Amino acid sequence: MAELRARLRQATAPLHEQVDAAFSDFSLEQPEDYCRFLRAHSRVLSATEIALERAGFAALLDDWPMRVRRHALWADLAELECPSPAALSIPSLNDFASCWGVAYVLEGSRLGGRVLARRARQANPTVPIRYLEHGEVARLWPAFLARLEQHAASYAWEPMLLAAEQTFALFAEAAALEHDCEYG
Incomplete structure (x- = not known):
């Protein structure tokens, strides 16, 4: 395993576990829970993608347009007639080190998507799973990992780690908000 990825993974492991536990409480087989799951992701993903773009991070990843998922998420929410939630406030991204920390969490979050998509589709073959x-x-x-190792290793560790930690914390907060939400 590459060095920077290993450091980020080890340093954020407790928060990653907390987020996994918070999201495992959503039953994707239940339409209301699937909607809440997507809403929780939307609370964080949309704002962080936009913040990364405003910080100029897309210039570091020439395939950024292929990575952007907020439009797929919004389309799934709309198809489910699920109201879009307000985005959570995210910390300012004033440097590329912070951007790499946020991007590490966002890109890593897509890894479990295929497994979750299969679960949702088994329960309902017509459920939207674009996201x-x-x-x-x-x-x-x-x-992404190759670019992280090649380009991000020269940036300061502390802001990168802090941004990754804050992003995991935002996902945990979003999950908690949606667990507490009731809508019709």
């Missing part, structure tokens, strides 16, 4: 199946994971994740 969960977005992108070619087998190509996008390794390409």
